[in-house]
Amino acid sequence: MKALFLYLFCFTFTFCFSQQKEEFRQVKNYYNQHRSMLNTEFKKKFDAEPDSFKKANIKLDFMLFMRKMDSIENVAMIGTLLKVRNLEDLQSLKNSKGKSENNTEKQAVFEKSADYPGGFNTLRQEVADLFYTGGVNTETKTVKTNVVFIVEKDGSISNVHAQGDNFTFNRQAEIALYSVSEKFSPAVVKGYPVRYYLRLPLTLTIED
Template sequence: MKYYFSFFLFLTLNFVFGQQNTEFKSVKNFFDYQRFMLNNEFKKKFDSESDFSAKINIKKDFSEFIRRIDSIQNTALVGALIKVKNREDLDRLKIPNLPKVELANPKKTDLEQEAKYPGGFNNLRGQVADLFYSDAVLANQEQLKTSVEFVVERDGSITSVHAVGDNFTFNRQAEIAMYLLPEKFEPAQINGMPVRYRFRLPLAMNFE
């Protein structure tokens, strides 16, 4: 099944509290290592085989193993998403006990610098597309849409990722892809100080 992404970016400013998580990085690093080891073993087997038909079968077997690993990894990532969301929900309950932000409800014109992703919007779009696991999406129509909101923290990490759309599995995979982004944002600034910044990223995928 072919699929295509289209993105539109809207920015709004808001102050929230959150914390950086390592669950997604841990899951990805573990399964990347499994793929690396699997690739080495299959390459040895492929290189040692002289029969052309056998080589084709080895390639098919390798593709099937990778497909299974991708599926198992996604299950682990769903577990990480639930864990992170639960933790962030608990953190939000602690907000009244935290120091209040002095610049309450600043206007966008107060910003000296908006939050930026390395390489710009096109790089962000490409990385989300690469990280999106479409095989887990139960598509019931040709095009699916969601609106993903997330917060860029003062250190450039992202938290509080929440996707709103009609398709639950599409929303979930969009959230996972955002948490898997490999690079941090350059945080927004007001009066030379980094501030928390909220993004809204509408996302659409066409299925053919």
Template sequence: MKNLLQNEKNNFDEILFQGRNKDYGAYVIRAEYSQTITKAMFAGIALFAAVAVTPLLINAFKAPVEVPAERGTEHILKRIEIPQDPPEKEPEIVKPVVPLKPAENTVKIEIPTPVRNAVKETPAPKQSVIKDSKIGHENIVGTTPATTYTPPAEVGPVEVIAPPATVPIEKPKPVDNTPKTTVDVSADFIGGINAFRNKVVSNFDTSAMDGIGELVKTTVMFIVERDGTISDIKASGPNPTFNREAERTIRSVKGKWTPAKLDGENVRSYFKFPISMQFE
């Protein structure tokens, strides 16, 4: 089968390179391809075997080197006994010492039972003996308990400690938010009142006043707030149209004011701004 495939390949190469130079080039490479592959395979196997055997040969011819043992390096094993902790002793229970109670006078009272032909009769003890004694089952001579009275200690005058004085808590002052008419420092437009007047004139719509042909006046009053804004804009003049346009113009002016000051603090204040214009 292999020879058949080789013959077909050779026939194909002959047909492919017919009429061409076959002494060199691709024809020679294709013709010697099988031999080249076989030689390369054996060369690779030989190279791999040489690399694998080389360490074994080196170890076989390498003589072992004896290293003399150093003196004083011997290890001596000793038996080490670890002392054990002595067993814990149970805590001794200490019994409380109860003082001996002194003996008290005790009298035994025997009431004779009436019997026929009584052999012995024990008379009852006298009342004087029973008075300072304890009733018991036998007679015991003891010490009479002494009754002592300890008067209470005299108590001196009681010192009354007054409670600490209450520190008065200062209540915060109520904030006066009413607009002021009298102040220490008047409110002013940032940039000057002339700059404010020029903005009013440039923003005023004169077309609303066509046909009047006279001098029109009004006074616009507004409140300058603590933050520099204005509010409550009202114009008071004889011409309602002129008043409305004046209010709109002042409301449209961009910019802030420096608030008025009273006692060193910023306050709300009224500001009056007169406006007069001549229309032809």
């Protein structure tokens, strides 16, 4: 009975983190569906218009609509980030053994480190592709941050925190990392998956 309880507790715990990542995926899918519908409607209008000048205006309107859609989606993603962070903070408060477990895992000898499918270069490229530069406000050409996060025992990620001087860059980096498509392969100690802390340095260069 005790083993069953522990199994159910671990399952609920990891499901919580997986569900939080799903929050970002649902927002992304919702706005991608709307982009697809807008694209279809604009294409019909564009193809039916014989005048080349009006075609150019339709194309411009489409680009403006897409930019607005990106901005609206970003607001939704920021709301999701705040929601996920609150859920993680509540989970940390409930997990009374969290501190001792984290300290143990930090000091453990890992047989295998956590890794992303394709390696860290693949992860960095995916984060770059997901990154919304329109949400970054900066007066300097180069901004940097270090994104620290936990790879859970089931390969999902949690507690994503970007540590840099630019708040808006940090926020977009956190959203992008939460939105990656694949799970990590978890770290292993003594044949068992364990939580693992990772750091991902990111740099954004603004080109004129």
